[in-house]
Amino acid sequence: MQVFKVFMKVLKSRMSAAFLYILIFMIIAIPQAKSSTTEKKFERVPLKIAVFDEDNTPESRKLTEFIAKDNKLISMSNDREELIDALYWMRLDYALIINKGYSENLLSDGTNELFGSYHVHDSYSVSYMSTALDQYVSSVRAYSQSGEDLDSAIAHTEDALSQDTEVHVAEAGKNGVNGQSSTFRAYFNYFSYIIISVIIYTVCPIILTMTRKDIRYRTNCSSIHPNAYTIQLFAGSTVLVLGVWLILIVAGIFATGGFYSGKQWLAVLNSFIYTLVSTSIALLITSFDPSENILNLTAQILGLGMSFLCGVFVPLSMLSDSVASVSKFLPAYWYIRCNSMICGNEIYDSGRLASFMLIQMLFAVVCSVLTMLIRRIKFGTSSEVAA
């Protein structure tokens, strides 16, 4: 067990850096997972609206109060740069100006430009507010045409527009779909980013230290059999990888709010398979004997690149078809597809789920074969291949 012990010794000397990586990646992932909410009932998303009332009449104040019922009024100055910042960073969805003369023109035919609005993105919130304002004005006018005075027309309009409408959220369990909370889905999606980065940052430097040219030559002329060396190196890597996986799975229990149950174990299994894929990728990288800088580059590009292209940071549904087609050549894509199925975003089909997991395993096999091939080409003899 000499090699195994050396592996652990090298690991111990790099433990602080390894824990720092695990900690930092978890700091990145867990708040994001926590920020995803579990919605079982529909709630209107209140818009963040700033109202600048230039009319300042009882009618305009009633409109402001009506808007405030379902939305969040943001108090801010009518400063252009402040507005741009708030609108661009979406701290504000909409800035409404109630123009002077609003109350006088509310019932007249000239209803155009009762309001002004500032917005940066041509978003749904803009469309929503424009429609809501048009609806408010036409309703007041309709009541007025039926003989009501302005105050009564406004009061009835507010009543009519405040009626509750039946809005349900589709049950994920329906149609053979097994739903999981969005926190659970987010954590296990982020898992793919964390595990590949952490494994490359922790496993690769140790393997590289163990297989450094001078150390390799020394080991080769020792009495340790190459197979025993390889097995012990493999055992050391397995302990480390399983340790990292276990830490993340246990952290997941706290992050997702409870012990795993039912189909959640499939997500745990999926994460284990992806851990194997990540380990095989890490071993493939080490076979090129990269410097620490190249290792950092590879970890960043693989971690961030796959996360952006395969639906971790940006949902797959938002990506273009061509990007999604390219993503199919990356293991994270299949990992995310499995998660989507387990979490209820795709129709659950155990056959398809198994095939997606199998595809991930194939990636691991291909990477392992490539690693062996490269080592054979680079080092030639079998004894050195083992090193």
Add this chain to the structure above:
Amino acid sequence: MFLHNLKYELISTIRFKDRLFWIILFPIILGAFFKAAFSGIYDNVETFSAMPVAVVGAENDQVLHSMLDSIENSDEPLLKVTYSDEDEALDALVREDILGIIYAGDKLSLTVGGSSIETTVLSSFVEQYNANAAIITQCAKNDPSSIPAVTQTLSEKLDTCREIPVTDGNTDYFTQYFYNLIAMVALYGSFCGIHITINSQANLSPLGARKCCSPTHKSVSMLAALVGNWLIQSLCMIISVTYVVFVLRVDMKEHLPLVYLAAILGGITGVSMGFFIGSLNRVKLPLKNAISMTSSMVLCFLSGLMIGDIKATINEKAPWFNKINPAAVISDSFYCLSIYDNYDKYIVKLATMVIISAIFVILGFAVSRRKKYASL
């Protein structure tokens, strides 16, 4: 002596090919991924487009049919309607092919996949339909003869709101990912910065041992190394920005010289940060590298590299942090250039970078001073 040291620092840094290669290659590869992932996404996500919905049970409801037809055939249709049965509609909702299901009846009802601004707009549409029905009923009670006028008023297309443009700049929300990518490249200059101290200290590298034995004053040799790394990092930043602007065609051309200036100052901030991390006592090189890597990553994460709206969240909860986070300051400098028509805030960001760099350099010199060969 300073120029002599600077010359050899430049030569040795350029010869350290894999570090340079890394800093240059990183934005090229990751930028290409970003471009692939975000091309057209702004139009898909942030800009308004017709919302796909399924309508169930509307076979005999001619009023609803004609209203939905008129909405679909308008210039800017709110909805893209499919008529189907309930099972098909639910499957489509789970697959996220549609945003919601509208059930016809005396009152319309809605089933959605979750709460979002899109589903809020949908619910608002259903509410308005039901509200119109309620208004007509109420008005009929008040004055039955007013029904034609009321119906006419409710169906009349109004345009009560005039949109006032606030900026002519680039409002594509996803461009900020590229700003943050450049910020990350800048902060990765910290890896160069770490090596300044390592190559100056006798107990950390053979080069440091040789330098300690030389008659050159340590502060001169370290300053030359710092300036050398600033220059090389500036070159890397110029290459990165050129790639992002001219190859990936990210809309940053308008104030290009100022974009280069901000990127170069960002690179200087990154190297200075690394200089400080490298000078930390009793910390081994792997841990120094880990600190540099993780701090760059966390700062970029908090600036929005991975989750775009995190900067806005921080701005609400702890706005002071965005003002001192080097990654946020660097990416904000590009944002200020692209969105404002004056340079006031841009200048503040540049000044912040200079101050942050100065603090790191002063701290780095303060921590690493008085470390002679004999005292190590």
